[in-house]
Amino acid sequence: MDDAKQIEKSAVRVHWATGPVLACISHANALVIIGAALGTHVHVEPYDGDEPCINCVNEAKKHDR
Secondary structure, X not given: OOOOOOOOEOOEEEEEOOEEXXXXXXXXXXXXXXXXXXXXXXXXXXXXXXXXXXXXXXHHHHHHO
16 A cells, blocks of 8 residues: 655745745645644745645655655
8 A cells, every 4th residue: 555645736835933835735734733832823825836845745755765
């Protein structure tokens, strides 16, 4: 069974403490929840480019090891 994660296209730009992050909806929601748990506001805005979600890319790299 192949449990590799699909690399999603970025749908939003999440303004995180370290700077803007391009993310899919799933990872953007996770970042907002983490930010709320840390007591910080995380601004999210639409993104209409072709870049992949950086978190999906990093998960795929981790899976390939």
